[in-house]
Every structure is written in C-alpha cells, then in structure tokens.
Amino acid sequence: MDKHIATPITAEVTKELHAGDYVYISGTIYVARDAAHKRFMEVLDKAEEQFVPEQQNEAGRNKLADVLPFPLENAAVYYMGPSPAREGRPIGSAGPTTASRMDKYAPRLLDLGQKAMIGKGKRTQAVIDAIVRNQAVYFAAVGGAGALLSKCIKKSDLVCYGDLGAEAVLKLEVEDFPVVVVIDCEGNNLYETAVKKYAQET
Amino acid sequence: MIRTIKTEEVTKNIREMCIEANHYLSRDMDNALKKAADSEQAPLGKKILCQLQENLIIAGEDMIPICQDTGMAVIFAEIGQEVHFDGMLLEEALNEGVRQGYREGFLRKSVVKDPILRENTKDNTPAVIHYSMVEGDKVKLTLAPKGFGSENMSRIFMLKPADGIEGVKQAILTTVEDAGPNACPPMVVGVGIGGTFEKCALLAKQALTRSVEEHSQIPYVKDLEEEMLRKINCLGIGPGGLGGTTTALAVNINTYPTHIAGLPVAVNICCHVNRHVVRVI
Secondary structure, eight states, rough: EEEEEEOOOOOHHHTTOOOOOOOOOOOEEEEOOHHHHHHHHHHHHHHHHHHHHTTTTTTTTTTTGGGSSSSSTTTTEEEBBBOOTTOOHHHHOOOOOGGGGGGGHHHHHHTTTEEEEBBBBBOHHHHHHHHHHHOOOEEEETTHHHHHTTTEEEEEEEEOOOOGGGGSSSEEEEEEEEEEEOOOOOOOBBBHHHHHHHOOOO | EEEEEHHHHHHHHHHHHHHHHHHHHHHHHHHHHHHHHHHSSSSHHHHHHHHHHHHHHHHHHOOOOOOSSEEEEEEEEEEETEEEEEOHHHHHHHHHHHHHHHHHOOOOOOSSSSSOOOOBBBSSOEEEEEEESSSSSOOEEEEEEEHHHHOOOTTTEOOOOGGHHHHHHHHHHHHHHHHGGGGOEEEEEEEEOOOOOHHHHHHHHHHHTTTOOOOOOHHHHHHHHHHHHHHHTOOOGGGSSSOOOSSSSEEEEEEEEEEETOOOEEEEOOOOOOOOOEEEE
C-alpha cells in the first residue's frame, strides 16, 4: 500500500505502517553512517559518566539523548554517505548504505528516542527487538538508486563532524522520499516473508 | 618494434574512464536490466527495477553518479610486450588518473589509508592495480570501480577435489543467499574456480568485467553459468531483496588450472551497478 508521511515520525505514525508498505517521506531526516555513529557512542559514554541515569529530558526520555548533535526524539536517521554535490545542487548521489554495520549502535539510539532508520539490508535480532520495544520502524530505500533518490532531497546542511567528509552528519529536507517498510513496529520482517513468497523449488 | 606511450596519455584516459564508469553502465548491463524489468514477476520487484531504469537516465542526463558509492578503483592493465612507457612511473600515472577523475567527476572519495587507522586519503587513491604482460604494442586498460555493499558479501572457499562440481554449486548458492538484500540485488555473480587462494579471487573479479550477455567458451562452464543463474533466481530474494524472480542478472565463471589437492572457489558479488570501462591505447 502507498502511504505519505511527514516527519517527525511518532509512534502514532509507526503503528499505521506495515511491512511491505511503500512510503513517501517528506520533512527533515538526519544522515549518519559508520564513523558518525561511533562518535555518537563516544559522546553518550562520556555523558553517562556525568549524569544520574534516571534524569529525564522534556520528552520524558533519558536526558542523555540531549548530548547528541541533533534532536533524537522521533527522528529518522538515514544511513548514507553522499557523493560531492555539483555547483547549485544540494547533494550528489545519495542512496542507502548497508544498515547492518550500524546494528551495534542502533538499539541504544532507539531506546533514547530515535524512531526510524533508513538503509538497506538485514538487521540483527537485537535491532528488531529494539524496534518492537520502542514502536520504531526500519525502512529500506532502493540500493544503487542514488541519482534518483538525490532528486527527492531539496536541501542539505552540515550538522557536525565535517572532518569525516562523506561520513559527516547532515540534516536533509526531503520531499516524497521513497522507501519500503521492511521491519514494522510489530517486528514483521519483509525480507523474510517476501523471499519465502517468491522462492521456488529447483 | 618498440612503441612509446606517454604516461600522461594513461592518466588522461583513466581520468575519463572513472567519470564515464560512474555515470553510464555498459550496454550489456543496460540490456540485462531492461530485460529483467520486463520479466520480473513480483509487483514491488518490477517497480524497483523500473526505478533503476529511471536512476540510470537521471545519472546520465544530470551527471549524478549512478550510486553514491563510487567505489574503490580496480584497474586491469594488460601491457603489450613491445610497449615502452615515457614519463612518470606507470603506477603513479594510473593513480593520478584516479585522483583527477574522482575530483573532477564529483565522485565520492571512499578510500582509507590504513585498514585499522582508517584515515581517508581524500582523493580515492590508491587504486587496486593488476598488471599483466601480453603480446603486441598496445595497452588495454579496464577500470572497474567496486562498491563495498556487495564486495563485503563476497567469499572464498578452499574446497576439496572430492567436493566436485556439486560443492562449487553449493558455494555459489550459499554466498548469494547470505548476501541477500545487503548486496543490492539484482546482482552479477563473478566466480573463479581453480588456481591458488589469491588466483581464484582474481579470476572471480575478472569474471565480473566480462559481458553479462556472453557465456564461457568452455561447454561445461557455460552450462554451469546457466544452471546457477536459474537456481539463484529461484531463491526468491528479488530486486532490493524485497522478494521476486530477479536475484541475479548473470553468473560469469572463469577457471584456471589448479593443484592435485585443491579446488579453490571464489565468489565475488557485484550489485546491479556493475561498472567497467575498457580502453585500448
């Protein structure tokens, strides 16, 4: 089923999304991949030593989330590292990267309020459990369609970690950015169900 | 007769090839993707294959790389024995071409200087270069930028001779099944059989640069290519791994003599953006 959603992606939104839905996202999404996630963890580790763990922020979350470089509550994070933008364009080629490399970090961020992940490829059970626990969602964008996807990105701003080059954290404004719900908030996994549906005996 | 080639000529060609490879697919890949969009059975799979067509058009018209992972540059340099190079060291000339191509083509710089320390070299060098000496007075350059979504899903198996062709089939199927959605299907599967540990990996990489419309000249290898493509497309993985009947566009297999005690098999997976450009200087 085709659906149009706007950010921020709240639990009210995710509970209406089902594995296999074709979704167009409009609004703000944040870009972060391997090296940025590693830094997020270092920032969180450091903060954890300073905070009393049960301190909460305005969203009722653990206050730790506030030390990250962008508002994590109900945020969508796109696992991506773009090619450089040509003059006059917001971004270069901008397709998803393999999400499993972020599996180590994702549950902690979902527990702190992140609601959606956009990437491609399989996730671990620990991530699926965190999706269900937090009523979150995992979307896949079409891998290798970076030119097409760049057309849906209207604006791109550097948030931080510019020294990481293609791995810097970006804030994107997107319009009808096409994704497919792969793992929904009930833990249904399209990668498993769809493959079974089309598998044939040889 | 010795023929002199200026290395700046090599640099210029590699620069242009980097930009060309990342914006246009070869005709055989283009045809294979079109055919797949027609024959795919799953509605979502078909939709994705159509988007890949659209992606290729946008890439070429607007000069946006087909995929943001513009790869690590792999270069095969087949050098005629009668060639003499004039200018900088050939390796430097090839890397300079990569440096210029990735800068001028707005291509992503994805190479880190050290696998553990991981500092980006910021110009996508060095390339991975394979030299070979051949007959004649020309240089054949093949540039194949390789993305790592699919490279990470590639495997080497040191099988026993007793495992035979069935063992080879199992190795290929296992690799593709494990790769699943991570390798951006529909994939091209490059397979090397024989040689030594490193030779079979090289055979697999070379197999990826072969046309996806042509089969091996060796009858049993051709049969194996056809059988494996059929079996892979029965796995159900489909475009984007979201289910369907197009999991691979082609299986290309290269073979080489091996040792009495061994049966090395390498499976090098490439995504649907199987880029390679060939030029003869």
